Amino acid sequence: MDTALYAKRRRRNVITMALAYGATGFGLSWLVLILAVLLWEGFSGLSLAVFTEMTPPPGSAGGLLNPIVGSLVMTIIAVLIGTPLGMLAGTYMAEYGRYDKLTMVVRFINDILLSAPSIVVGLFVYEVMVAQMGHFSGWAGAVSLAVIVVPVVVRTTEDMLTLVPDTLREAAASIGLPRSLMIQKVAYRAARAGMITGVLLAVARISGETAPLLFTALNNQFWSLNLNAPVSSLPVVIFQFALSPYKDWQKLAWTGALIITLAVLALSIVARILTAQRKTS
Protein backbone atom coordinates (compact mmCIF):
# COMPACT_ATOMS: atom_id res chain seq x y z
CA MET A 1 0.00 0.00 0.00
CA ASP A 2 1.21 3.45 -0.93
CA THR A 3 0.99 5.04 2.47
CA ALA A 4 2.53 8.31 1.31
CA LEU A 5 -0.21 8.87 -1.27
CA TYR A 6 -2.84 7.77 1.22
CA ALA A 7 -1.58 10.22 3.83
CA LYS A 8 -1.46 12.99 1.24
CA ARG A 9 -5.06 12.42 0.20
CA ARG A 10 -6.18 12.37 3.77
CA ARG A 11 -4.27 15.50 4.58
CA ARG A 12 -5.82 17.29 1.61
CA ASN A 13 -9.26 16.17 2.69
CA VAL A 14 -8.76 17.41 6.23
CA ILE A 15 -7.53 20.78 4.99
CA THR A 16 -10.42 21.33 2.59
CA MET A 17 -13.01 20.21 5.10
CA ALA A 18 -11.53 22.64 7.59
CA LEU A 19 -11.83 25.30 4.90
CA ALA A 20 -15.51 24.42 4.47
CA TYR A 21 -16.11 24.83 8.20
CA GLY A 22 -14.11 28.04 8.16
CA ALA A 23 -16.04 29.45 5.19
CA THR A 24 -19.35 28.81 6.91
CA GLY A 25 -18.13 30.46 10.09
CA PHE A 26 -16.84 33.37 8.01
CA GLY A 27 -20.18 33.80 6.23
CA LEU A 28 -22.26 33.61 9.38
CA SER A 29 -20.00 35.90 11.38
CA TRP A 30 -20.89 38.82 9.05
CA LEU A 31 -24.56 38.38 9.84
CA VAL A 32 -23.80 38.37 13.55
CA LEU A 33 -21.43 41.35 13.27
CA ILE A 34 -23.83 43.49 11.25
CA LEU A 35 -26.86 42.69 13.40
CA ALA A 36 -24.93 43.19 16.63
CA VAL A 37 -23.67 46.64 15.66
CA LEU A 38 -27.07 47.58 14.30
CA LEU A 39 -28.89 46.55 17.47
CA TRP A 40 -26.30 48.27 19.65
CA GLU A 41 -26.27 51.57 17.77
CA GLY A 42 -29.95 51.54 16.84
CA PHE A 43 -31.50 50.70 20.18
CA SER A 44 -29.50 53.32 22.05
CA GLY A 45 -31.19 55.96 19.89
CA LEU A 46 -34.62 54.44 19.93
CA SER A 47 -37.25 56.43 21.79
CA LEU A 48 -40.82 57.56 21.44
CA ALA A 49 -39.62 60.82 19.90
CA VAL A 50 -38.33 58.90 16.88
CA PHE A 51 -41.90 58.04 15.95
CA THR A 52 -43.55 61.33 16.90
CA GLU A 53 -41.19 64.09 15.79
CA MET A 54 -40.02 65.42 12.45
CA THR A 55 -36.48 65.16 11.13
CA PRO A 56 -34.49 67.87 12.91
CA PRO A 57 -32.14 70.50 11.54
CA PRO A 58 -28.53 69.72 12.46
CA GLY A 59 -27.73 70.11 16.14
CA SER A 60 -31.18 69.69 17.62
CA ALA A 61 -33.26 66.73 18.69
CA GLY A 62 -35.93 65.21 16.53
CA GLY A 63 -37.38 62.03 15.12
CA LEU A 64 -38.12 60.22 11.94
CA LEU A 65 -41.88 60.65 11.67
CA ASN A 66 -42.03 62.21 8.21
CA PRO A 67 -39.69 59.70 6.53
CA ILE A 68 -41.46 56.77 8.19
CA VAL A 69 -44.86 57.96 6.98
CA GLY A 70 -43.46 58.85 3.56
CA SER A 71 -41.96 55.38 3.19
CA LEU A 72 -45.20 53.73 4.29
CA VAL A 73 -47.34 55.75 1.88
CA MET A 74 -45.06 55.15 -1.10
CA THR A 75 -44.71 51.45 -0.28
CA ILE A 76 -48.49 51.03 -0.07
CA ILE A 77 -49.05 52.79 -3.39
CA ALA A 78 -46.27 50.78 -5.02
CA VAL A 79 -47.85 47.54 -3.79
CA LEU A 80 -51.31 48.67 -4.94
CA ILE A 81 -49.94 49.34 -8.43
CA GLY A 82 -47.48 46.49 -8.72
CA THR A 83 -49.38 43.60 -7.15
CA PRO A 84 -52.44 43.41 -9.46
CA LEU A 85 -50.23 43.84 -12.50
CA GLY A 86 -47.78 41.19 -11.36
CA MET A 87 -50.49 38.74 -10.31
CA LEU A 88 -52.34 39.06 -13.61
CA ALA A 89 -49.14 38.59 -15.57
CA GLY A 90 -48.23 35.56 -13.47
CA THR A 91 -51.76 34.22 -14.02
CA TYR A 92 -51.36 34.42 -17.77
CA MET A 93 -48.01 32.65 -17.62
CA ALA A 94 -49.22 29.79 -15.42
CA GLU A 95 -52.85 29.38 -16.51
CA TYR A 96 -53.38 30.50 -20.08
CA GLY A 97 -50.09 30.38 -21.91
CA ARG A 98 -47.94 28.08 -19.84
CA TYR A 99 -46.03 26.82 -22.85
CA ASP A 100 -46.41 29.59 -25.41
CA LYS A 101 -43.74 31.93 -26.76
CA LEU A 102 -44.92 35.06 -24.95
CA THR A 103 -44.58 33.27 -21.60
CA MET A 104 -41.07 32.07 -22.39
CA VAL A 105 -39.95 35.57 -23.33
CA VAL A 106 -41.70 37.25 -20.39
CA ARG A 107 -40.23 34.72 -17.95
CA PHE A 108 -36.72 35.37 -19.25
CA ILE A 109 -37.08 39.16 -19.19
CA ASN A 110 -38.78 39.08 -15.80
CA ASP A 111 -35.92 37.09 -14.30
CA ILE A 112 -33.48 39.68 -15.60
CA LEU A 113 -35.56 42.58 -14.25
CA LEU A 114 -35.62 40.74 -10.91
CA SER A 115 -31.90 41.34 -10.45
CA ALA A 116 -31.42 44.42 -12.63
CA PRO A 117 -29.74 47.35 -10.84
CA SER A 118 -32.42 49.38 -9.09
CA ILE A 119 -30.67 52.66 -9.80
CA VAL A 120 -31.46 52.13 -13.48
CA VAL A 121 -35.14 51.91 -12.54
CA GLY A 122 -34.74 55.29 -10.85
CA LEU A 123 -33.23 56.77 -14.03
CA PHE A 124 -36.09 55.31 -16.08
CA VAL A 125 -38.79 56.81 -13.87
CA TYR A 126 -36.87 60.09 -13.73
CA GLU A 127 -36.90 60.29 -17.53
CA VAL A 128 -40.53 59.23 -17.86
CA MET A 129 -42.13 61.12 -14.96
CA VAL A 130 -39.88 63.64 -13.24
CA ALA A 131 -38.41 65.16 -16.40
CA GLN A 132 -41.86 65.36 -18.01
CA MET A 133 -43.62 66.90 -15.00
CA GLY A 134 -40.71 69.16 -14.24
CA HIS A 135 -40.48 68.35 -10.53
CA PHE A 136 -39.68 65.52 -8.16
CA SER A 137 -42.72 63.86 -6.64
CA GLY A 138 -43.94 61.14 -4.31
CA TRP A 139 -45.86 59.61 -7.21
CA ALA A 140 -42.63 59.11 -9.15
CA GLY A 141 -41.09 57.46 -6.09
CA ALA A 142 -44.07 55.14 -5.70
CA VAL A 143 -44.00 54.21 -9.41
CA SER A 144 -40.30 53.40 -9.32
CA LEU A 145 -40.91 51.12 -6.33
CA ALA A 146 -43.83 49.54 -8.20
CA VAL A 147 -41.50 48.72 -11.10
CA ILE A 148 -39.42 46.75 -8.59
CA VAL A 149 -42.48 45.04 -7.09
CA VAL A 150 -43.78 43.69 -10.41
CA PRO A 151 -41.05 41.12 -11.22
CA VAL A 152 -41.09 39.71 -7.66
CA VAL A 153 -44.87 39.21 -7.72
CA VAL A 154 -44.85 37.84 -11.29
CA ARG A 155 -42.28 35.25 -10.34
CA THR A 156 -43.95 34.01 -7.14
CA THR A 157 -47.47 34.05 -8.64
CA GLU A 158 -46.35 31.96 -11.60
CA ASP A 159 -44.44 29.53 -9.39
CA MET A 160 -47.29 29.12 -6.93
CA LEU A 161 -50.00 28.66 -9.58
CA THR A 162 -47.84 26.08 -11.35
CA LEU A 163 -47.77 24.09 -8.09
CA VAL A 164 -51.59 23.89 -7.97
CA PRO A 165 -52.53 20.32 -9.00
CA ASP A 166 -54.28 20.02 -12.35
CA THR A 167 -56.92 17.74 -10.84
CA LEU A 168 -58.36 20.79 -9.03
CA ARG A 169 -58.64 22.62 -12.34
CA GLU A 170 -60.23 19.61 -14.02
CA ALA A 171 -62.73 19.22 -11.19
CA ALA A 172 -63.74 22.87 -11.57
CA ALA A 173 -64.03 22.55 -15.34
CA SER A 174 -66.11 19.39 -15.04
CA ILE A 175 -68.87 21.19 -13.14
CA GLY A 176 -69.01 23.73 -15.92
CA LEU A 177 -67.04 26.58 -14.38
CA PRO A 178 -65.63 28.92 -17.01
CA ARG A 179 -61.87 29.22 -17.01
CA SER A 180 -61.74 32.74 -15.55
CA LEU A 181 -63.93 31.69 -12.61
CA MET A 182 -61.94 28.49 -12.16
CA ILE A 183 -58.78 30.60 -11.83
CA GLN A 184 -60.35 33.11 -9.46
CA LYS A 185 -62.30 30.69 -7.26
CA VAL A 186 -60.10 27.59 -7.30
CA ALA A 187 -56.54 28.24 -8.42
CA TYR A 188 -56.10 31.53 -6.53
CA ARG A 189 -57.46 29.98 -3.37
CA ALA A 190 -55.18 26.99 -3.57
CA ALA A 191 -52.17 29.23 -4.15
CA ARG A 192 -53.18 31.99 -1.76
CA ALA A 193 -50.50 31.52 0.90
CA GLY A 194 -47.76 31.46 -1.71
CA MET A 195 -49.07 34.53 -3.49
CA ILE A 196 -49.28 36.50 -0.24
CA THR A 197 -45.69 35.42 0.46
CA GLY A 198 -44.70 36.93 -2.87
CA VAL A 199 -46.24 40.26 -1.93
CA LEU A 200 -44.54 40.22 1.48
CA LEU A 201 -41.19 39.51 -0.14
CA ALA A 202 -41.80 42.37 -2.55
CA VAL A 203 -42.56 44.72 0.36
CA ALA A 204 -39.41 43.53 2.11
CA ARG A 205 -37.45 44.20 -1.05
CA ILE A 206 -38.70 47.77 -1.57
CA SER A 207 -38.73 48.88 2.05
CA GLY A 208 -34.94 49.16 1.97
CA GLU A 209 -34.62 50.42 -1.60
CA THR A 210 -32.78 53.71 -1.73
CA ALA A 211 -31.32 54.09 -5.18
CA PRO A 212 -34.58 54.47 -7.13
CA LEU A 213 -35.93 57.05 -4.66
CA LEU A 214 -32.91 59.36 -4.75
CA PHE A 215 -33.99 61.20 -7.85
CA THR A 216 -37.70 60.43 -8.02
CA ALA A 217 -39.17 61.16 -4.59
CA LEU A 218 -36.06 63.08 -3.54
CA ASN A 219 -36.41 64.10 0.10
CA ASN A 220 -38.39 66.52 2.21
CA GLN A 221 -37.35 68.07 5.50
CA PHE A 222 -40.91 68.82 6.47
CA TRP A 223 -44.18 67.07 7.07
CA SER A 224 -45.81 66.53 3.70
CA LEU A 225 -48.32 64.05 2.38
CA ASN A 226 -48.59 65.85 -0.94
CA LEU A 227 -47.58 63.22 -3.46
CA ASN A 228 -47.08 65.86 -6.13
CA ALA A 229 -44.18 67.26 -4.15
CA PRO A 230 -40.94 65.65 -2.96
CA VAL A 231 -41.61 63.12 -0.22
CA SER A 232 -39.22 62.05 2.48
CA SER A 233 -38.41 58.36 2.85
CA LEU A 234 -36.54 56.37 5.46
CA PRO A 235 -33.74 54.97 3.25
CA VAL A 236 -32.98 58.34 1.66
CA VAL A 237 -32.91 60.03 5.07
CA ILE A 238 -30.53 57.35 6.33
CA PHE A 239 -28.30 57.99 3.31
CA GLN A 240 -28.31 61.74 3.85
CA PHE A 241 -27.92 61.64 7.63
CA ALA A 242 -25.24 58.94 7.72
CA LEU A 243 -23.00 60.87 5.33
CA SER A 244 -23.47 64.12 7.26
CA PRO A 245 -20.87 65.31 9.75
CA TYR A 246 -23.44 65.81 12.55
CA LYS A 247 -23.53 63.31 15.40
CA ASP A 248 -27.32 63.67 16.01
CA TRP A 249 -28.05 62.94 12.39
CA GLN A 250 -25.75 59.92 12.33
CA LYS A 251 -27.50 58.62 15.45
CA LEU A 252 -30.89 58.96 13.77
CA ALA A 253 -29.52 57.21 10.68
CA TRP A 254 -28.60 54.19 12.81
CA THR A 255 -32.04 54.16 14.41
CA GLY A 256 -33.67 54.34 10.97
CA ALA A 257 -31.45 51.50 9.77
CA LEU A 258 -32.56 49.40 12.75
CA ILE A 259 -36.25 50.09 12.02
CA ILE A 260 -35.86 49.08 8.37
CA THR A 261 -33.89 45.93 9.18
CA LEU A 262 -36.38 44.80 11.81
CA ALA A 263 -39.26 45.41 9.39
CA VAL A 264 -37.50 43.47 6.61
CA LEU A 265 -36.59 40.58 8.91
CA ALA A 266 -40.14 40.42 10.30
CA LEU A 267 -41.58 40.36 6.78
CA SER A 268 -39.28 37.57 5.65
CA ILE A 269 -40.01 35.52 8.76
CA VAL A 270 -43.79 35.85 8.25
CA ALA A 271 -43.32 34.93 4.60
CA ARG A 272 -41.31 31.88 5.61
CA ILE A 273 -43.95 30.75 8.10
CA LEU A 274 -46.65 31.10 5.44
CA THR A 275 -44.76 28.91 2.97
CA ALA A 276 -43.86 26.40 5.66
CA GLN A 277 -47.56 26.00 6.55
CA ARG A 278 -48.29 25.39 2.90
CA LYS A 279 -45.78 22.57 2.69
CA THR A 280 -47.09 20.75 5.76
CA SER A 281 -50.79 21.10 4.96
Add this chain to the structure above:
Amino acid sequence: MVDVALQGTGISSAEQVDRAKVLQRLRLSDVAFRHLTRFAAATVLVILGGIIISLVWGSLPALRAFGISFLYEEVWNPVTEKFGAIAPIYGTIVTSLIAMLIAVPVGLFIALFLTELCPMWLRRPIGIAIELLAGIPSIIYGIWGLFVFAPFLQQHVQPFLIALFGEIPILSTLFAGPPYGIGVFTAGLILAIMVLPFITSISRDVFEAVPPVLKEAAYGLGCTTWEVARYVVLPYTRVGVIGGVMLGLGRALGETMAVTFVIGNAHRISGSLLAPGTTISATIANEFTEAVGDLYTSALIALGLILFVITFIVLAIARLLLMRLNARVGG
Protein backbone atom coordinates in the same frame (compact mmCIF):
# COMPACT_ATOMS: atom_id res chain seq x y z
CA MET B 1 -71.57 22.84 -24.48
CA VAL B 2 -73.88 25.82 -24.53
CA ASP B 3 -76.48 23.74 -26.35
CA VAL B 4 -76.32 21.05 -23.70
CA ALA B 5 -76.77 23.64 -20.95
CA LEU B 6 -79.79 25.11 -22.68
CA GLN B 7 -81.48 21.81 -23.41
CA GLY B 8 -82.30 21.03 -19.80
CA THR B 9 -85.49 19.04 -19.45
CA GLY B 10 -88.48 20.57 -17.82
CA ILE B 11 -87.49 24.21 -17.88
CA SER B 12 -89.54 26.93 -19.44
CA SER B 13 -88.43 28.98 -22.39
CA ALA B 14 -88.10 32.04 -20.12
CA GLU B 15 -85.59 30.17 -18.02
CA GLN B 16 -83.80 29.13 -21.17
CA VAL B 17 -83.38 32.77 -22.12
CA ASP B 18 -82.00 33.55 -18.66
CA ARG B 19 -79.52 30.73 -18.95
CA ALA B 20 -78.40 31.92 -22.35
CA LYS B 21 -77.82 35.40 -20.91
CA VAL B 22 -75.73 34.08 -18.04
CA LEU B 23 -73.69 31.93 -20.38
CA GLN B 24 -73.15 34.86 -22.69
CA ARG B 25 -71.97 37.01 -19.80
CA LEU B 26 -69.62 34.32 -18.54
CA ARG B 27 -68.15 33.88 -21.98
CA LEU B 28 -67.54 37.63 -22.25
CA SER B 29 -65.91 37.88 -18.85
CA ASP B 30 -63.83 34.84 -19.69
CA VAL B 31 -62.45 36.45 -22.82
CA ALA B 32 -61.97 39.76 -21.01
CA PHE B 33 -60.02 38.13 -18.17
CA ARG B 34 -57.84 36.23 -20.60
CA HIS B 35 -56.96 39.40 -22.47
CA LEU B 36 -56.41 41.29 -19.24
CA THR B 37 -53.83 38.77 -18.03
CA ARG B 38 -52.19 38.68 -21.46
CA PHE B 39 -51.96 42.45 -21.40
CA ALA B 40 -50.39 42.33 -17.92
CA ALA B 41 -47.82 39.80 -19.09
CA ALA B 42 -46.95 42.02 -22.03
CA THR B 43 -46.49 44.94 -19.60
CA VAL B 44 -43.35 43.25 -18.29
CA LEU B 45 -41.90 43.55 -21.79
CA VAL B 46 -43.12 47.14 -21.99
CA ILE B 47 -41.23 47.95 -18.78
CA LEU B 48 -38.01 46.58 -20.26
CA GLY B 49 -38.62 48.42 -23.53
CA GLY B 50 -39.37 51.62 -21.60
CA ILE B 51 -36.15 51.33 -19.62
CA ILE B 52 -34.04 50.84 -22.74
CA ILE B 53 -35.74 53.58 -24.76
CA SER B 54 -35.68 56.15 -21.97
CA LEU B 55 -32.01 55.46 -21.20
CA VAL B 56 -30.99 55.70 -24.85
CA TRP B 57 -33.09 58.84 -25.32
CA GLY B 58 -31.68 60.45 -22.19
CA SER B 59 -28.08 59.68 -23.08
CA LEU B 60 -28.27 60.90 -26.69
CA PRO B 61 -26.97 64.45 -25.97
CA ALA B 62 -23.89 63.07 -24.19
CA LEU B 63 -23.24 60.41 -26.80
CA ARG B 64 -23.59 63.02 -29.57
CA ALA B 65 -21.21 65.40 -27.82
CA PHE B 66 -18.49 62.89 -26.96
CA GLY B 67 -19.09 59.99 -29.32
CA ILE B 68 -17.21 56.79 -28.70
CA SER B 69 -14.55 58.63 -26.69
CA PHE B 70 -17.06 58.72 -23.82
CA LEU B 71 -16.18 55.09 -23.24
CA TYR B 72 -12.43 55.54 -22.79
CA GLU B 73 -11.86 59.13 -21.61
CA GLU B 74 -10.95 59.52 -17.95
CA VAL B 75 -11.77 63.23 -17.54
CA TRP B 76 -14.93 64.01 -15.55
CA ASN B 77 -15.29 67.75 -15.24
CA PRO B 78 -18.73 69.27 -14.66
CA VAL B 79 -17.31 72.80 -14.91
CA THR B 80 -15.91 72.47 -18.41
CA GLU B 81 -18.60 69.89 -19.26
CA LYS B 82 -16.11 67.25 -20.36
CA PHE B 83 -17.13 63.73 -19.43
CA GLY B 84 -15.61 60.29 -19.88
CA ALA B 85 -16.80 57.05 -18.38
CA ILE B 86 -13.68 54.93 -18.05
CA ALA B 87 -13.01 55.69 -14.35
CA PRO B 88 -16.47 54.56 -13.17
CA ILE B 89 -16.40 51.57 -15.55
CA TYR B 90 -12.99 50.59 -14.19
CA GLY B 91 -14.21 50.97 -10.59
CA THR B 92 -17.33 48.89 -11.28
CA ILE B 93 -15.32 46.07 -12.81
CA VAL B 94 -12.52 46.07 -10.22
CA THR B 95 -14.84 46.13 -7.19
CA SER B 96 -16.93 43.34 -8.70
CA LEU B 97 -13.78 41.30 -9.43
CA ILE B 98 -12.58 41.65 -5.83
CA ALA B 99 -16.05 40.62 -4.65
CA MET B 100 -16.13 37.55 -6.88
CA LEU B 101 -12.56 36.51 -5.98
CA ILE B 102 -13.64 36.27 -2.35
CA ALA B 103 -17.29 35.31 -2.59
CA VAL B 104 -17.01 32.47 -5.13
CA PRO B 105 -14.63 30.19 -3.19
CA VAL B 106 -16.23 31.02 0.16
CA GLY B 107 -19.73 30.49 -1.25
CA LEU B 108 -18.78 27.17 -2.81
CA PHE B 109 -17.20 25.97 0.42
CA ILE B 110 -20.30 26.95 2.41
CA ALA B 111 -22.46 25.09 -0.09
CA LEU B 112 -20.16 22.09 0.24
CA PHE B 113 -20.47 22.29 4.02
CA LEU B 114 -24.27 22.52 3.84
CA THR B 115 -24.66 19.56 1.49
CA GLU B 116 -21.92 17.17 2.64
CA LEU B 117 -20.75 17.93 6.17
CA CYS B 118 -23.50 19.68 8.08
CA PRO B 119 -25.69 17.55 10.36
CA MET B 120 -29.30 17.45 9.15
CA TRP B 121 -30.80 19.43 12.02
CA LEU B 122 -28.38 22.30 11.49
CA ARG B 123 -28.88 22.62 7.72
CA ARG B 124 -32.10 24.57 7.79
CA PRO B 125 -31.05 27.15 10.42
CA ILE B 126 -27.76 27.88 8.67
CA GLY B 127 -29.51 28.02 5.29
CA ILE B 128 -32.02 30.51 6.70
CA ALA B 129 -29.25 32.60 8.29
CA ILE B 130 -27.42 32.85 4.97
CA GLU B 131 -30.64 33.86 3.26
CA LEU B 132 -31.32 36.52 5.91
CA LEU B 133 -27.94 37.95 4.96
CA ALA B 134 -29.33 38.27 1.43
CA GLY B 135 -32.44 40.05 2.70
CA ILE B 136 -30.66 42.86 4.54
CA PRO B 137 -31.11 46.05 2.48
CA SER B 138 -27.96 47.36 0.86
CA ILE B 139 -28.16 50.68 2.69
CA ILE B 140 -27.60 48.78 5.94
CA TYR B 141 -24.39 47.32 4.52
CA GLY B 142 -23.49 50.85 3.51
CA ILE B 143 -23.91 52.48 6.90
CA TRP B 144 -22.20 49.53 8.60
CA GLY B 145 -19.37 49.68 6.09
CA LEU B 146 -18.89 53.39 6.60
CA PHE B 147 -18.96 53.52 10.40
CA VAL B 148 -17.65 50.10 11.41
CA PHE B 149 -15.91 48.23 8.64
CA ALA B 150 -13.94 51.03 6.95
CA PRO B 151 -12.40 52.37 10.20
CA PHE B 152 -11.51 48.82 11.19
CA LEU B 153 -9.77 48.22 7.86
CA GLN B 154 -8.03 51.57 8.09
CA GLN B 155 -6.61 50.92 11.52
CA HIS B 156 -5.85 47.23 11.44
CA VAL B 157 -5.91 45.60 8.02
CA GLN B 158 -4.67 48.13 5.50
CA PRO B 159 -1.43 49.17 7.30
CA PHE B 160 -0.67 45.48 7.63
CA LEU B 161 -1.26 44.89 3.90
CA ILE B 162 0.85 47.91 2.94
CA ALA B 163 3.71 46.66 5.10
CA LEU B 164 3.31 43.05 3.98
CA PHE B 165 3.36 43.71 0.23
CA GLY B 166 5.67 46.74 0.36
CA GLU B 167 8.65 44.80 -1.01
CA ILE B 168 6.89 42.67 -3.62
CA PRO B 169 6.92 44.31 -7.11
CA ILE B 170 3.32 44.17 -8.42
CA LEU B 171 1.52 43.84 -5.11
CA SER B 172 3.30 46.89 -3.72
CA THR B 173 1.56 49.07 -6.35
CA LEU B 174 -1.79 47.43 -5.74
CA PHE B 175 -1.55 48.04 -2.02
CA ALA B 176 0.26 51.36 -2.01
CA GLY B 177 -0.45 54.67 -0.38
CA PRO B 178 -1.97 55.80 2.89
CA PRO B 179 -4.73 53.66 4.43
CA TYR B 180 -7.84 55.78 3.77
CA GLY B 181 -10.25 53.16 5.02
CA ILE B 182 -12.74 53.97 2.30
CA GLY B 183 -11.79 53.01 -1.24
CA VAL B 184 -12.00 50.41 -3.99
CA PHE B 185 -10.72 47.60 -1.75
CA THR B 186 -13.30 48.24 1.00
CA ALA B 187 -16.11 48.48 -1.55
CA GLY B 188 -15.03 45.15 -3.03
CA LEU B 189 -15.07 43.49 0.41
CA ILE B 190 -18.55 44.81 1.21
CA LEU B 191 -19.77 43.58 -2.19
CA ALA B 192 -18.28 40.16 -1.44
CA ILE B 193 -20.36 39.93 1.75
CA MET B 194 -23.44 41.02 -0.19
CA VAL B 195 -23.20 38.54 -3.09
CA LEU B 196 -22.06 35.64 -0.89
CA PRO B 197 -25.65 34.55 -0.04
CA PHE B 198 -26.70 34.48 -3.71
CA ILE B 199 -23.79 32.30 -4.75
CA THR B 200 -24.20 30.07 -1.70
CA SER B 201 -27.90 29.41 -2.08
CA ILE B 202 -27.73 28.64 -5.81
CA SER B 203 -24.66 26.40 -5.40
CA ARG B 204 -26.36 24.59 -2.54
CA ASP B 205 -29.47 24.01 -4.66
CA VAL B 206 -27.51 22.59 -7.59
CA PHE B 207 -25.25 20.52 -5.30
CA GLU B 208 -28.37 18.97 -3.80
CA ALA B 209 -29.57 18.03 -7.27
CA VAL B 210 -26.61 15.68 -7.81
CA PRO B 211 -27.97 12.11 -7.90
CA PRO B 212 -26.86 10.33 -4.68
CA VAL B 213 -25.89 7.27 -6.74
CA LEU B 214 -23.04 9.18 -8.37
CA LYS B 215 -21.67 10.30 -5.02
CA GLU B 216 -22.14 6.90 -3.43
CA ALA B 217 -20.32 5.24 -6.31
CA ALA B 218 -17.36 7.57 -5.77
CA TYR B 219 -17.41 7.02 -2.00
CA GLY B 220 -17.56 3.29 -2.69
CA LEU B 221 -14.33 3.54 -4.65
CA GLY B 222 -12.73 4.99 -1.55
CA CYS B 223 -12.81 8.67 -2.49
CA THR B 224 -12.49 11.26 0.26
CA THR B 225 -15.22 13.85 0.72
CA TRP B 226 -13.05 16.42 -0.99
CA GLU B 227 -12.41 14.14 -3.96
CA VAL B 228 -16.13 13.49 -4.33
CA ALA B 229 -16.81 17.23 -4.23
CA ARG B 230 -14.00 18.05 -6.62
CA TYR B 231 -14.33 15.25 -9.18
CA VAL B 232 -18.02 14.32 -9.00
CA VAL B 233 -20.17 17.12 -7.61
CA LEU B 234 -18.39 20.09 -9.18
CA PRO B 235 -18.14 18.70 -12.75
CA TYR B 236 -21.76 17.57 -12.59
CA THR B 237 -23.00 20.98 -11.41
CA ARG B 238 -20.60 23.17 -13.37
CA VAL B 239 -23.28 24.86 -15.49
CA GLY B 240 -25.44 25.68 -12.49
CA VAL B 241 -22.53 26.98 -10.45
CA ILE B 242 -21.42 29.25 -13.28
CA GLY B 243 -25.01 30.45 -13.59
CA GLY B 244 -25.08 31.27 -9.88
CA VAL B 245 -21.74 33.05 -10.09
CA MET B 246 -22.94 35.16 -13.02
CA LEU B 247 -26.10 36.01 -11.07
CA GLY B 248 -23.93 37.18 -8.17
CA LEU B 249 -21.75 39.12 -10.59
CA GLY B 250 -24.84 40.84 -12.00
CA ARG B 251 -25.77 41.92 -8.48
CA ALA B 252 -22.27 43.12 -7.69
CA LEU B 253 -22.01 45.20 -10.86
CA GLY B 254 -25.26 47.04 -10.22
CA GLU B 255 -25.08 47.39 -6.44
CA THR B 256 -25.42 51.03 -5.51
CA MET B 257 -25.91 52.13 -1.93
CA ALA B 258 -23.40 49.93 -0.12
CA VAL B 259 -20.70 50.97 -2.57
CA THR B 260 -21.62 54.66 -2.56
CA PHE B 261 -20.98 54.84 1.17
CA VAL B 262 -17.49 53.38 1.15
CA ILE B 263 -15.85 54.00 -2.23
CA GLY B 264 -14.92 57.66 -1.75
CA ASN B 265 -16.32 58.95 -5.04
CA ALA B 266 -13.09 59.99 -6.77
CA HIS B 267 -13.13 60.14 -10.56
CA ARG B 268 -9.74 58.72 -11.31
CA ILE B 269 -8.08 55.43 -11.94
CA SER B 270 -5.51 54.73 -9.30
CA GLY B 271 -2.97 51.93 -9.38
CA SER B 272 -3.61 51.24 -5.72
CA LEU B 273 -6.67 49.32 -4.59
CA LEU B 274 -6.61 51.20 -1.31
CA ALA B 275 -7.21 54.56 -3.01
CA PRO B 276 -10.70 56.04 -3.33
CA GLY B 277 -12.43 55.45 -6.65
CA THR B 278 -15.93 55.37 -7.99
CA THR B 279 -18.34 53.02 -9.74
CA ILE B 280 -21.04 53.72 -12.30
CA SER B 281 -23.87 53.35 -9.82
CA ALA B 282 -22.10 55.33 -7.08
CA THR B 283 -21.46 58.19 -9.50
CA ILE B 284 -25.11 58.34 -10.48
CA ALA B 285 -26.32 58.13 -6.89
CA ASN B 286 -23.93 60.83 -5.71
CA GLU B 287 -24.19 63.35 -8.52
CA PHE B 288 -27.54 63.01 -10.25
CA THR B 289 -29.60 65.34 -8.10
CA GLU B 290 -26.82 67.92 -8.09
CA ALA B 291 -26.21 67.74 -11.81
CA VAL B 292 -26.86 71.09 -13.44
CA GLY B 293 -27.03 71.38 -17.20
CA ASP B 294 -28.43 68.95 -19.73
CA LEU B 295 -25.06 67.59 -20.76
CA TYR B 296 -24.11 66.63 -17.19
CA THR B 297 -27.46 64.88 -16.61
CA SER B 298 -27.20 63.18 -19.97
CA ALA B 299 -23.68 61.94 -19.22
CA LEU B 300 -24.96 60.36 -16.01
CA ILE B 301 -27.85 58.70 -17.85
CA ALA B 302 -25.34 57.42 -20.42
CA LEU B 303 -23.45 55.85 -17.52
CA GLY B 304 -26.72 54.20 -16.48
CA LEU B 305 -27.16 52.87 -20.01
CA ILE B 306 -23.67 51.36 -19.96
CA LEU B 307 -24.41 49.75 -16.59
CA PHE B 308 -27.72 48.37 -17.80
CA VAL B 309 -26.16 46.88 -20.94
CA ILE B 310 -23.34 45.22 -18.96
CA THR B 311 -25.64 43.78 -16.27
CA PHE B 312 -28.23 42.73 -18.86
CA ILE B 313 -25.63 40.67 -20.72
CA VAL B 314 -24.27 39.09 -17.53
CA LEU B 315 -27.74 38.29 -16.16
CA ALA B 316 -28.93 36.95 -19.52
CA ILE B 317 -25.98 34.55 -19.63
CA ALA B 318 -26.74 33.51 -16.04
CA ARG B 319 -30.38 32.81 -16.83
CA LEU B 320 -29.58 30.92 -20.03
CA LEU B 321 -27.15 28.68 -18.13
CA LEU B 322 -29.65 28.05 -15.33
CA MET B 323 -32.44 27.41 -17.85
CA ARG B 324 -30.27 24.86 -19.63
CA LEU B 325 -29.68 23.19 -16.29
CA ASN B 326 -33.39 23.07 -15.46
CA ALA B 327 -34.14 21.58 -18.86
CA ARG B 328 -31.60 18.84 -18.17
CA VAL B 329 -32.95 18.09 -14.70
CA GLY B 330 -36.52 18.19 -15.97
CA GLY B 331 -35.77 15.98 -18.99
